[in-house]
Amino acid sequence: MKAKSLADLGALKKLLQQQAEAAALREAQRKAAEERARRERELFSSAVGRVTTLKDKGLASVPRPRPEPTPAQRLLDEEAVLREAISDEFDVESLLETDEALSFRRPGVGPEVVKRLRRGDWVIQRQIDLHGLRRDEAREQLAEFLRESVRQGLRCVRVIHGKGNGSPGREPVLKGKVRTWLVQKDEVIAFAQARAADGGHGALVVLLRPWDAGAA
Template identity: 65%
Template sequence: MKAHGKAPVRVASLAELKLLRQTLAAQEARQVAELAARRQAERRSQAEKNLFSKAVGAVTPLPDGRRARLAREQPAPIPVQRQLDEQRVLREAISDEFDVSTLLDTDDALSFRRPGIGTDVTARLRRGDWSIQRQIDLHGLRRDEAREALAAFIREAHRQGLRCVRVVHGKGLGSPGRTPVLKSMVQGWLIQKNEVLAFVQARPAEGGAGALVVLLKPSLP
C-alpha cells in the first residue's frame, strides 16, 4: 500500500518538469524572434537613412537666427608660462664654464668689483657698512639646482630694491678631496649677473670662507 501511494507523486513531478521545459523553450523562442525583428527594423531604418542621404546629397544646417552670438571672454593669461620662460632664461644666462680667475682681486681674501667700482667699495663691504638684508643658503643643492636658485634669488632681491645680500656656499669640507667646488662656481655665476656690482668674502661672524657678501645695483624706480 505504501509503494502504491508514492506513484502519483512521481508522475506529478515529471509532468511539472515537462511543463517547465516547454515554458522555457517558448520564452527562448519568443526572445529570439523579438531580437531578429529588432535587428531587421534597425537594418530597414539604416537603409532608409542611406537612401535619403544619397537622394538629397550633402546638407548644411541653416543658422538659427533666434540665437544671439556672444563674444567669448578670453581667459586670463596663465603666469605658469612666464615662470617657465624665466627659468629658461636663467639656465641660459649663466654658464658653468665661465673663467673668473682674471676678474677676481687676489688680496687676503678673493673679491670682485665691476669696472668703474673703486676699491673703497669692497673695503666698505668687508667692514659691514651695508647691512645684510637677505641671504640664500645653497648647501645640499646639486650644481644645476644651486645655479638656478642663486640666479632667481639675485633677480628677485634686485627687483625688490635690496642692496646687500649674503650667499652661503659652504667651505667644501664635505666635497671629494675637500675642494670647495661650489664656492668657485658661485663666484663665476655672480660675476655673470648684471645686477651684481661687487662681492667679498664674508667676515668670520657672517660665514667666513663659506659665504660671500654681495652688493647689488640700485633698482630703477
C-alpha cells in the same frame, strides 16, 4: 562794643569791594579774550575766503594697512658711499679675476666699496644658503634669488656656499662656481668674502645694483 561793630562793618565793606573789583577784572579779561578770538576768526575768514561745507556722502572709512617703514636715510648714506667710491681708473683684472679673499668689483667701482663690504658696513638684508645643493640647482636658485632681491630694492645680500669640507677631496667646488656665476650677473656690482661672524670662508657678501623700475 559799638566801636567794634563799626570796625567789623568797615572790614566787611572793604572785603566786598575787593571781591567786586576782582570779579570786574576777570570779566574784563574774558571780554578781551573773546574780542581777540573774534578778530582772529575774521582775519582767517578774510584770508581764506568763502568756505563751502562738503556734503556727507555717507562713505565708510576703511582702515588701510600702513606701509613698512623705509630706511631712507640709511639707503641715502649707502648710495653716497657708493658714489664717492666710483673711480675713473680701474684695473681690467678686477673684471676677470678675484683676489685671494674672494672679492670682486665692476669696472668703475672703487676698491673702497670692497673694503666696506669686508668690514660689514652694509646691512645684510637677505640671504640664500646654497651649500648642499647640486650645481644646476644652486645656479638656478642663485639667479632667481638675485633677480628677486633687485626687484625688491635690496642692495646687500649674503650668499652662503659652504666651505667645501663635505665635497670629494675636500675641494670647495661650489665656492668657485658661485664666484663665477656672480661675476656674470649684471645685477652684481661687487662682492667680498664675509666676515667671520657672517660666515667667513663659507659665504660672500654681495652688493647689488639699484632697481630700475623703467627697465623691469
